[in-house]
Amino acid sequence: MREPGFLRPKPAGLAALGVLWQRVAVTLADALFIAYLFLMSSYCVSRAATGTGSYLLVPWWVLLVVVVEVVAGWQALGTSLAMKATGLSVVDASMRPTPFTRRVARYLAWHVSFLPLLGTLAALWDRDHLSWHDRWTGTRWARVEESPSSRRPWRRTSWGWSILLALAVTLTAGAFITKVDLGALLTGAPKSAIVWRRIVQPDWSLLSDGISLLTVTLFMALMATLFAILFAVPLSFLAARNLMRGVVGRSVYTIVRGVMSVVRSIEPIVWAIIFVVWVRVGAFPGVLALFVHSIADLVKLYSERLESIDPGPVEAITAAGGNRAQVILYGIIPQIINPYLSFTLYRWDINVRMATIIGVVGGGGIGNPLYLATRQWEWRQAGMYMLLIVVAVWAIDYLSSRLRERLS
Amino acid sequence: MRPRFRTPRKQLVALAVDWTLLLYLSYCVFFLINHWYRALVLVSPVYRVPFPPYGYLVAIAATLLLAVVWQNLGTSIGWKGVGLALVRSDSGPASFGLRLRRIVPDLITWALALVGAVLLLLPPVGLFTLLNGVARGTGISFVPGLALWPRAPWPIALGEATLCLLSLALLAFGVWLAVNALWGFLWPARKGREPWCDRVVRARAVPASELEVTGPKRRWWRTSFGLVTVLLIAFTIYVGWLATEISLKTFVRRAATTGYLWGWIVTPDFTYFVNPDPVLQDSILGALIETVFMALMATALGLVFAFPLSFLGARNIMTTGPVGWLVYTVTRGFFNVVRSIETIIWAVVFAVWVKFGPFAGVLALATHTIAALGKLYSEQVEAIDPGPVEAMAASGARRWQVIRYGVIPQIVPSFLAFTLYRWDINVRMSTVIGLVGGGGIGRILFYYKNEILWHQVGAVMAVIVVVVWLMDYVSGRVRERIS
């Protein structure tokens, strides 16, 4: 049986870092948060005042001092955001919340113990992991269960307002950074109205050309998906944590997962750019780009499903003496056929959407003529292609969701 | 009127599926004929084997015939998909002779049904023609190109219009009677009897789950639907390979000449990571911040608009009256259409509106986000537990109160999860939207690629990978915490 926690010897010295890392992490998180608020606010202010944004209006050491002061004050006088997230708070020796005067005293005492840095580091060697200012004011860090009666509505808490402030600052900064210009919406409206009027009057003479382009697009998506299944299914077994055990297994798992993550992070369009350089413009690079990305996405979906299979049949067949292949074939595969098919249909749907635009970078299909039409201000042609795209994507979306309903 | 027109929907769906699949197969066959003719006779690559105009009709009729034959003689993909099976009226297994005998009545049934469907189109076409004629007569241009009569003094025009309306009403009534009789004959569900084609040969179409399982399932290669599926996949791969011009030879041959660029990409050059590139007036880090904020603003905007729209697109809230149905249909239609057009195309359109730059990207992303989130949200609203809503409505709360206190608390967790999911997708999209003038890191990527500065391309790609992976990881963890 376990020994009660408070009887176990407390680690001292640098080993105490293992226990105290949470406090350090919380302080760091708060510091980053305050720094973010400061930087974004300076950007907003500088943009509003001078028209050019700069993140640092003051020397970097001023930023540092402000951050440190605010974080320390916030943590001492109230509940900071990171403290709320992890459930830590500052309490007195009997685990009850401290009165405000004691908190102020703690904040002031913190200055004394922090400036030579020794006071806070002393927590590493202290018997109860208290730093000097904690000792002097009789407070400590602890994780305290919040009782429903003591839970205050967010409007009266500092962390609640800090979130609101962060939201406001972020959105304002975002509006500046992304150059939101509502005036442009108004001034550009007449020109845009012409464009829209032409788009909804498609040029029907391009119908047969559009349909053959659409066919190529659909085939691109089909080929990419079909061939991706071939590679993704075996790879998914290598990327499932519960199947890959042992030293060799774990390293294979890590490598496969890592490579797939990287491949997945690069959008198919970027892959298409690379493949266009490789095999020249046409539908082939589009197929390759979708193929590569699909493998990565499918492996992620498949392996996540593999990691949550019902272990019962696997147990039963192992207990009956089956070897690894038999366990997979009889215990795992019957469970996963339907989910795998469902994910494949989902991916096919996405591939069709991607295939419609991959022509923009030279990947073939309907994307290319559509993009050219928009460049040449032939909006009625563009409207025709867009109409075909809408019909095709809608149909396949409907088909895919109905089939997936049937599978589950 | 409705019960008389109720056809066995499953058989209709099954026929549609089978017919479409066979049409697709015939398309593949024609494609291959074209391809092999070009390859063997060595004509130009755009040459098409001359196809007679009546050929389309022949193809349609032949595939319909084949579909009906297939459905009757075996279990077609359509019948397997909807879960139907053919048995004798006394529930015994259907013999081959019975199936053979059923083909002709089945064909006649579907041909007559087609006739009935065409007949139903007559009144609307007539109304449309009439309206257009009236419009031309009065001088208002409705739909150009379809003129019925030239301008005439208005009493004569009015008289002609009234006469047309009367005859149209008579036509509609006649059509209604005819179609009623026809469909009542073919599918007398009201009288509780089997469809005519089944009655004539003493058979029944029953759900496949009702059949007793008396033996092992037949192996897939001995069933017609299994074989046709294999055929379809094989044809698809072959035709797809040719249509998308896949050429492994080119791939391998050019790998040698383009291998160098891989080497350059994986040795990235980060000189302009923090320092702005003089040509672009921006650094990679600056563009990255722009990209992330683009995604943020788009998600926030999308969230704000999608939230109210989702209630308009939820069937369980909206469909309490004809106005509600209309609003629901329009909203759902809007979601579907806007969702079907990818963000990049929206970016092109918005770039025309507000000029190139990150704002166009934000607008494009936001538009697509509104539609996508709106659809996800409304599906969630449709899936709530009706219990609390019922209780609240029964206690006399108003509609908006029911929504605020009964619906919203149930959907907040999944809304948050979907928003995070969408935020993740928006970050990915915003990395490439710069390609078409949307701003962000895609603009830089495209510029470096055009200038063949592959080391810089590698740097940008590395940054994209790190950021997207990070966002993916964070959103995944937060979604785990929520559920």
Place this chain on the structure above:
Amino acid sequence: MTEPHLVIEHVTKVYARGEVLALSDVSLTVNRGEFAVLIGLSGSGKSTLLRCINRLIEPTSGRILLGGVDVTKARGAELRQLRRKIGMVFQHFNLVKRSSVLTNVLAGRLGYAPAGGTLVGRFPKEDLERARACLERVGLLEKMYVRADELSGGQQQRVGIARALMQEPQILLADEPVSALDPATSSSVLQYLEQMNLEDGVTVICALHFLSLARRYGTRIVALKGGGIVFEGLPAEIDEVRFKEIYGEDAQEVEVR
């Protein structure tokens, strides 16, 4: 004949780097043909002990001998050969839901059938005959081609027993086989186990929740508490005092026929 069939020597199982002790120095001998019943509270180690016997769980220390062969040291093909002599029946049946009853029962023969054939789903003809016989024995022959998840709980457990029968095991481990079933079905399922024990001479080790069932079917009772054995003996020897020792002060006996 009372020769020892299964000998468990000083088996200990520790989890989470010493924090959780699932089994602590368990030693037990089961003779051939016995119907040994493991009783105890949830979490007392019954499932863990059963799973250590066929190495679904690796014991941290100790030895298990089955018919003289050391199970704890076996690896690879040797372990699989040992496992096919050990049949197992699970609390939640552990059938492959989407497969037919026949396929599930045939899976019991996977340790014997040639590997190449099973990878494409072909089993030898004798195995098909054996499967029919096993299904007939548990009374489910007419459900042979039905999907496993379309059966009731009791029927699914009988399929599990048929699967174990296919192995022609020397010893059968039953991990709370009737805990997920209602009392009426429990009796009939346990009767099949009793039949295997008496007619085929299979040694049975069964973990049960209800003491009345243990008394009715067991020839020997082993009680576990907190990972260790607190009682070992005949069913009749458990009186009120012993009962409270095993199950705790607040426990009361419930009669299940």
